[in-house]
Amino acid sequence: MHFQNLGFGLGLRTTHYEEILASRPCVDWFEALSENYMVRGGKPLHYLERIRADYPVVLHGVSLSIGSTDPLDLEYLKALKALADRIQPAWVSDHLCWTGVARQNIHDLLPLPYTPEAVDHVASRIVQVQEFLRRPILIENVSSYVNFSQSEMTEWEFINEVAKRADCLLLLDVNNVYVSGFNHGFDPHEFIDALPAERIQQIHLAGHSNCGSHIIDTHDAPVIDKVWKLYSYTIEALGPVATMIERDDHIPDLATLVSELDQARKVARNATRIAASA
Amino acid sequence: MTSLAELQARFQRHIVHDDQAVTSDISGPDDAYRQERLLIYYRAYRLRLIAALAVDYPVLKAFVDEQRFEELATAYIEARPSMVRNLRWFGDSMSSFLHYDPRFSDEPILAELAEFEWAQGLAFDASDAAQLGFDELASVPAEHWPQLHFVAHPSLQLVTLQWNVIAIWHAHRDNKTLPPATLQEPDGTIAVWRKDYKTYFRTLDRDEAWLWRTLAAGTAFSEACSRFATKMGMDEAGAAQRAAQLLHTWVEEGWIQGFEILSDD
Numbered sequence A: 001m002h003f004q005n006l007g008f009g010l011g012l013r014t015t016h017y018e019e020i021l022a023s024r025p026c027v028d029w030f031e032a033l034s035e036n037y038m039v040r041g042g043k044p045l046h047y048l049e050r051i052r053a054d055y056p057v058v059l060h061g062v063s064l065s066i067g068s069t070d071p072l073d074l075e076y077l078k079a080l081k082a083l084a085d086r087i088q089p090a091w092v093s094d095h096l097c098w099t100g101v102a103r104q105n106i107h108d109l110l111p112l113p114y115t116p117e118a119v120d121h122v123a124s125r126i127v128q129v130q131e132f133l134r135r136p137i138l139i140e141n142v143s144s145y146v147n148f149s150q151s152e153m154t155e156w157e158f159i160n161e162v163a164k165r166a167d168c169l170l171l172l173d174v175n176n177v178y179v180s181g182f183n184h185g186f187d188p189h190e191f192i193d194a195l196p197a198e199r200i201q202q203i204h205l206a207g208h209s210n211c212g213s214h215i216i217d218t219h220d221a222p223v224i225d226k227v228w229k230l231y232s233y234t235i236e237a238l239g240p241v242a243t244m245i246e247r248d249d250h251i252p253d254l255a256t257l258v259s260e261l262d263q264a265r266k267v268a269r270n271a272t273r274i275a276a277s278a
Numbered sequence B: 001m002t003s004l005a006e007l008q009a010r011f012q013r014h015i016v017h018d019d020q021a022v023t024s025d026i027s028g029p030d031d032a033y034r035q036e037r038l039l040i041y042y043r044a045y046r047l048r049l050i051a052a053l054a055v056d057y058p059v060l061k062a063f064v065d066e067q068r069f070e071e072l073a074t075a076y077i078e079a080r081p082s083m084v085r086n087l088r089w090f091g092d093s094m095s096s097f098l099h100y101d102p103r104f105s106d107e108p109i110l111a112e113l114a115e116f117e118w119a120q121g122l123a124f125d126a127s128d129a130a131q132l133g134f135d136e137l138a139s140v141p142a143e144h145w146p147q148l149h150f151v152a153h154p155s156l157q158l159v160t161l162q163w164n165v166i167a168i169w170h171a172h173r174d175n176k177t178l179p180p181a182t183l184q185e186p187d188g189t190i191a192v193w194r195k196d197y198k199t200y201f202r203t204l205d206r207d208e209a210w211l212w213r214t215l216a217a218g219t220a221f222s223e224a225c226s227r228f229a230t231k232m233g234m235d236e237a238g239a240a241q242r243a244a245q246l247l248h249t250w251v252e253e254g255w256i257q258g259f260e261i262l263s264d265d
């Protein structure tokens, strides 16, 4: 069920469209935010199609709300499928979270309680989405700031259960593991060791804001050293996995992001070497 | 309701209405800790939506200043909770909100600024469509001109402004001090549209606005021309000449997607 390893990618951002087309940067693929292109026409779609002609693209959504107890939004799924038909992405992903109930959208990636009830609920919805889109989807672990007292298992046990039951792929956000580990006091290595390696199709790296007592996942800064170390640990354990760097705020010029991506290449290369010699 | 549904409803009531009932669902050493963590979601909700509105309405934000924009955006978030999947459409009813809400309705320029900025966003990602070229227009045989109906480009939006919104917009673009709100006499019709993936706008002449609206409403070209003559008190030849000149401008600017030749019966 695995797709190919695409290598090292960047998030596709409006401010870089022209430069990408003009300079053909050394980026193996781009991740496009699905919702930005679920429009009728205009510049974003135009550029996405032109960039798609030269690079593999994956679609990453924030509004699937797979964990919500509201019914699945058929209109959203139709629009997502139409976009996927048009762009032919290497794969499609969204988050293991909910974004609102009672038809309201909080526009945030809200945490789930880790209960058997939530496993049943989320897994059955992933199955429905995969059937509708006629493709497996990748589900990403989110950063969280609270744990629910109802939880009966750890986050990694929850992810394992959901992935197995839904037979879906995973997008492992290494920064989110670090952030949630800090916020909830677990060892991020334990999280990574426990995941089903064969399902991890993509990795996210990002920066965050440390507020002292907790860390907020802001995607507005370079990847920190401890996250690079955790990434290295992950690649040692998993072998090469398609990796991309997310930056949603304070977006620097393309060259800065490309050099941060080179850093990821270097870390991954060393990690693969360490794993081979072990 | 299932326990998951109930928990999600409580969590959302905390984020939206500051209802503390969900506190006991959160693990942690004490309530202070639980509330501190919940507050992260409560704040992030407002910050994210305010930031999205600031992207949609940069000139409105500059006009009212940072602090009042935050109040205005917060009031909007309370009044019109998001029901849209895509954050892109959240600010959709800002203009009508500012027009009707008593806290803002005594400053009618705010609703007009919002309407104008939103129209630019609509033009930006309207459907792609062809833009009629002169060759195509020239190829229409003379006998078909009476039945010619024009189809507007989907990006084209018309906005009627009574206030000096355009002057404020230009001052903002040029990093100049924004002028105070002033009423303009008479009001103006502004067209906003997209060509070659760029968004444009300009003020229409009064006769131009009348003729464009008449054609866009589905009136055949020759019929519109003769009504145009009556309306503007011109002779038929003068009206036809002016209409041809306007048509030339609109084709050049990409306002027209194409035409249909329909018999009017």
Ligand SMILES: [Fe+2]
Pocket: A140, A173, A204, A246
């Ligand atoms: Fe991520």
